[in-house]
Amino acid sequence: MEGGITLQLDKRSRKPLYEQVVYGIKQDIMLGILEVNEKLPSVRELASQLLINPNTISKAYKQLESEGIIMTIRGKGTFVAEQVNTARDERKVQAIKEKLIELVVEANYQQVGEGELLAWIKEAVKSNGGMKNES
Template identity: 50%
Template sequence: MISLNYRDSRPIYEQIKDGLKKLMVSGALAADEKLPSVRVLATQLSINPNTIQRAYNELESEGYIYSIPGKGSFAAGDVGADESRKRELKEKVRELIAELRYLGVSEEELLALLKGEETT
């Protein structure tokens, strides 16, 4: 499900958050699907439950998951409602495109990337 890299410079909670986002975006975690409890995931990954809780809190504040008291946390079905997150991601894409252009990536290669096509 989620793998941690202890040599990664990013904090563990960010790796967990990013791993869960990837699962949701790829469809591996469907809308309204229940996420593992904080304790279960902490046990599976052999880390402190507070680390999982921090990742879950941030995912909830970004609109990727929602919590129901006494029931657990669930993957959100409509993440599109968070306009500030969209703006933030669009800005990151602009920065990446600028860097790729600087490195000589052609417009055709960039378009292929946007379409999800393999480029060399």
């Protein structure tokens, strides 16, 4: 695929397709598969490659653009934006925290211990190229 996008969609997932596209592009950037200023496929190209509606890609691109992850230059295309250190969005941080709490509760009911869960988190961080912001 142009732009080196490696994302895979699970059409049976409960997660909406546009969210899967957003996540996949963010992950490819985090892993260094997509680099700053790299051109992404057009909405139509990516929709055709993934066999989904162009409106789905358009919605994902709009979300990524609103987050400053990608930028569109009229007449030239869509590119990976330079990631500048912006202030944390505390609403999004809270949403992440809530997802983590849900994960902990579910893990507890599946007999997953704290050590195992922490090991999974460390492995997820490692396999995704590490965290950019250590605190």
